Amino acid sequence: MAAVVKPHIRVVLADDHPVVRDGLAAMVNQQPDMEVVAEAGDGDEAIALYEQHRPDVMVLDLRMPKRDGVAVVQRVLEINPKACILVMTTYDGDEDIFQCLSQGAKGYLLKDAPRQEILSAIRAVSEDRPYTSSGVAAKALQRMAKPSLTQRELDVLQLVAQGRSNKDIARRLSITEGTAKTHVKAILTKLDAISRTEAVAVAHKRGLIHL
Amino acid sequence: MAAVVKPHIRVVLADDHPVVRDGLAAMVNQQPDMEVVAEAGDGDEAIALYEQHRPDVMVLDLRMPKRDGVAVVQRVLEINPKACILVMTTYDGDEDIFQCLSQGAKGYLLKDAPRQEILSAIRAVSEDRPYTSSGVAAKALQRMAKPSLTQRELDVLQLVAQGRSNKDIARRLSITEGTAKTHVKAILTKLDAISRTEAVAVAHKRGLIHL
């Protein structure tokens, strides 16, 4: 076969909802310059299909069974550091998107974006141009200004969100109750919350935790 | 025009994500006996398009801007008590589905359902047969066994989930702090939680509140 003048953008989709995959596939396959070559329903499948098909673009849902978007981005970039990954999510408060982008995902997209935006995002990423949904850049700046939680604090926050007491948290993390309180106090300060329950609300809104 | 032997099932879709609407539309329009006649992106639009097109089936997302699924079900059934509504949601813990079903929605569906299930649900509802996603019946029974919260308790719970203190809740609801505590205590008992934070976690898991 001779060289094709206008090669298709080969796309792999990964989303746990069949209806979303169908929607994306319909949109993509309607384009003359795009083609869906595989669809994955969970994180493991996404990685396997990436390796198998080596697509130009991978469209990846952030929340998936077995392995979430962040982990998939990591693994795929290990396989191919030049992989073009477009991360998709439902909620714009998701903290994970920053993790994905800083790890090397080329683009980020909200699921409620209109057709045109989704398609142009795929095109941009396929040409190795970064794409970020409107407003995300602004959010990134806001986020930079706000104090970030340490890993330990995120561990504690997770347990707080489950309704655990300081004593309970201490037991689970093998630390003293006093230390647990210290972490909780740090969390309250950083999230600008008065009570642990408010901290959970704030953290959830910012996408620091997923209930 | 003569009578049609096999009339199409006319469907109106309502979902705030274009990609989901596309997916559903692609699935439905591929069927020889179905047809999407309109698509809505929010609750108000959904009601307007129902009135305008009088479809055989309305597929409705539970969480939508402007007016949520419960309100749309109510309004549409006021317009046409025989309307066939299929409610769709992402999370199976959603308490609202029971409200929709008891209000007269004909079917309930999870968004991560496979193509075949979605299509057969639409067919069932179009023939006025109820359809419920597997496991929902079981959940309904579980739910019946569990104590339900009063409206006032739900009001309090909502504020608790926002991280408000008892005193704050009392002010906002124009009651005394003691009464607020009484309500919170009732909530803790009914949800089988030790602390307010755990109550929020449990309530969120059961879909009693949306953060």
Add this chain to the structure above:
DNA sequence: CGGCGTCTCTACCTTAAGGGGGAGCGGCGG
């Protein structure tokens, strides 16, 4: 009408949570 559930309020008591400090220790980078 008489009971039942809801919402309201009360008092007392125990425990957990939050605020304000200080301090030692290990790693990492200037």
Add this chain to the structure above:
DNA sequence: CCGCCGCTCCCCCTTAAGGTAGAGACGCCG
């Protein structure tokens, strides 16, 4: 090498939260 940061632990103190118990007012339904 020294300082910064994260993790750990400790003190004391105030306040909020949770447990127990009782009671009055209203509306709904058998």
